[in-house]
Amino acid sequence: MAHLGNKEYFKGIGDIIFEGKDSDNPLAFKFYNPDQVVAGKTMREHFKFAMAYWHTLCGTGGDPFGPGTKKFSWSTDKNPVKAAKEKADAAFEFVTKIGFDYYCFHDFDLVDEADSLVESEKRLSAVVDYLKEKQQASGVKLLWGTANCFSNPRYMNGAVSNPNFDVLAYAGAQVKMALDATIALGGENYVFWGGREGYMSLLNTNMKLEQDNIGRFLGMARDYARKEGFKGNFFIEPKPMEPTKHQYDFDAATSINSIREYGLQDDFKLNIEVNHATLAQHTFQHELQVAANAGMLGSIDANRGDYQNGWDTDQFPNNVLEVTEAMLVFLKSGGLQGGGVNFDAKTRRNSTDLEDIFYAHIGGADTFARALLAADTIMKESNYEDLLSERYASFKEGKGASFVSGKLEFADLFNHALDVGEPKQISGKQELYENIVGKFV
Secondary structure (H helix, E strand, C coil): CCCCCCCCCCCCCCCCCECCCCCCCCCCECCCCCCCEECCEEHHHHHCCEEEHHHHHHCCCCECCECCCCCCHHHCCCCHHHHHHHHHHHHHHHHHHHCCCEEEEEHHHHCCCCCCHHHHHHHHHHHHHHHHHHHHHHCCEEEEEECCCCCCHHHCCCCCCCCCHHHHHHHHHHHHHHHHHHHHCCCCEEEECCCCCEECCHHHCCHHHHHHHHHHHHHHHHHHHHHCCCCCEEEECCCCCCCCCEECCCCHHHHHHHHHHCCCCCCEEEEEEHHHHHHCCCCHHHHHHHHHHCCCEEEEECCECCCCCCCCCCECCCCHHHHHHHHHHHHHCCCCCCCCEEECCCCCCCCCCHHHHHHHHHHHHHHHHHHHHHHHHHHHHCCHHHHHHHHCHHHCCHHHHHHHCCCCCHHHHHHHHHHHCCCCCCCCCHHHHHHHHHHHC
16 A cells, blocks of 8 residues: 655556556556465565665666756755655655565665765664654565765775775775664665776776775675674675776676685675676576576566667666576576565656656566566476476486586596497577477567
8 A cells, every 4th residue: 555755746646556467557567466476485575576766766867968857856855854755755655556565775865965974874864764664654675775885976996996095984984874774774685786896997906905805895894784783685786897997796707706705605695687787798597597506696686778788778677588588597596585676777768757667667577577477387387397307318327427426537538438439419409498488478
């Protein structure tokens, strides 16, 4: 049920409900039925859908070529704390009308940063108290919090990777405040995204020192949060570049290596974003699989990129086929570990009506729901799993099984090759697999 503040911002829009695929109502879910059980869990439990504070409440459509096109009535008060409370009213109105259980934020999404740390902390504390009230009244929870240590000009040379220790310390103070806010609000996780943790040129970069400083910083942040009672997961969000030329958490594999190198594997997992995966020249499903293989598939930022553009466009997901392939990985790996599906996506610059925000989230949720249903059906009703198992049958018996179990010596491979001779050519049947998936999408 919608939870309204002192003012209704999304007028004329009621609770968004599931009406089924035959519905013509644009303000209704066609596939996302929160209570429908799929593969042993409800859709609500599988996804834990979340609203991204920064795009939904703060994104006005500005880009490098022009200012924003959207004017939000919750951002007009000149008093930053009052404006922040109005924004919170709008946030909880939206998230309860759309029917999601979670939201996510950066620290200064909640309230404008002040000119000093002391004043910023006061502002943030006041808004956190207000958000506590909103959460208690609505039942909406915080999926994760994070700190924006990349937008302010002080971070132009990085935050934790900065060559100036004073900047690193300032970032530490900011992360401490964000952790305190997350803990106070009962946040289930905390995210680190190194927006400027990388380099523009190696000529002026001590890469080893910068990476060691990041690892040391993350360990300190973890220790602080645990001491303060935080029991959730810490997530690293990979991205290869933009805004830096090269970011240290390039992709899932790179991030996992860093997590292990600095001894963080017991506390840290990954938050995989679709558009970041494609910028790294991977698919979304590839990044999910890499994270799952390492036992670090923590959470998802759902969006998509534009294949014709080489930057992070943060569009809402709508490619059912691609998401279905991702949901096959999702289901086979047992789903997410602690996190959920956060719509880190924004309506287009020329989508200026408030109802467009609802259309976008409805479409994104339906895309994931439809893909989950398709993936579940593929696994239950097709021969997909049998085909995949058959393809690797040679490792289940004989010398192949002995190899997998570590019972062969290297010379045994030579002797086996002598006995067998030229191996039989076996088709990968890629097109057949594609057709099976396509049948159920």
